[in-house]
Amino acid sequence: ALPISPRQQARRDIEQFALLQAAQVQALQHIGRSRKIMTDAQFAVARYQASNPRLDGAIAARLAMQGIAPAAAGGVSWRWDPRAQMVWSTFSHEDSEALLRQITCATCVITGSEGLDYWLLMHPELAGQQRLYEQELARRVALIAGAKSIVLKGAGHMVHYDAPDAFSQAVLDFLSASNPH
Incomplete structure (x- = not known):
């Protein structure tokens, strides 16, 4: 294979970066549509406690209750935007x-x-x-x-x-x- 020039390498790098950005945008769009609906507040509290088992039960319940909102189709969902987690992939x-x-x-x-x-x-x-x-x-x-x-x-x-x-x-x-x- 012939060696590539710095200009050609830069073009390849830019193309790869553009593809990566497109994939991240698609992932963000998908996450926005896939917000998980939980059956009720008690389920949300249990899920929060399961994710933070060392957390005192009363504190977990309070944080979970502050972190949920009624979902349009019934049940509840987390108030925070799941797309915020995407920052770790950027x-x-x-x-x-x-x-x-x-x-x-x-x-x-x-x-x-x-x-x-x-x-x-x-x-x-x-x-x-x-x-x-x-x-x-x-x-x-x-x-x-x-x-x-x-x-x-x-x-x-x-x-x-x-x-x-x-x-x-x-x-x-x-x-x-x-x-x-």
């Missing part, structure tokens, strides 16, 4: 990490020691990978210059609900240390 990991490297302000990343449980619901292939998960989290936090990392024991993905007192104290301690006035 950035590559490299792009996301480049953005993390640009953060220059004082930063505190607070996570729960049981945060992997949430991701296992969507990615069961991560089962048994707690150490790898922790290493990857530490690597990503290290991309932010000077970032402080706090892991709250026993808290899951929704750390601010799972351990509200410990979370609040960690934030207060960080803010006090960052601004000693």
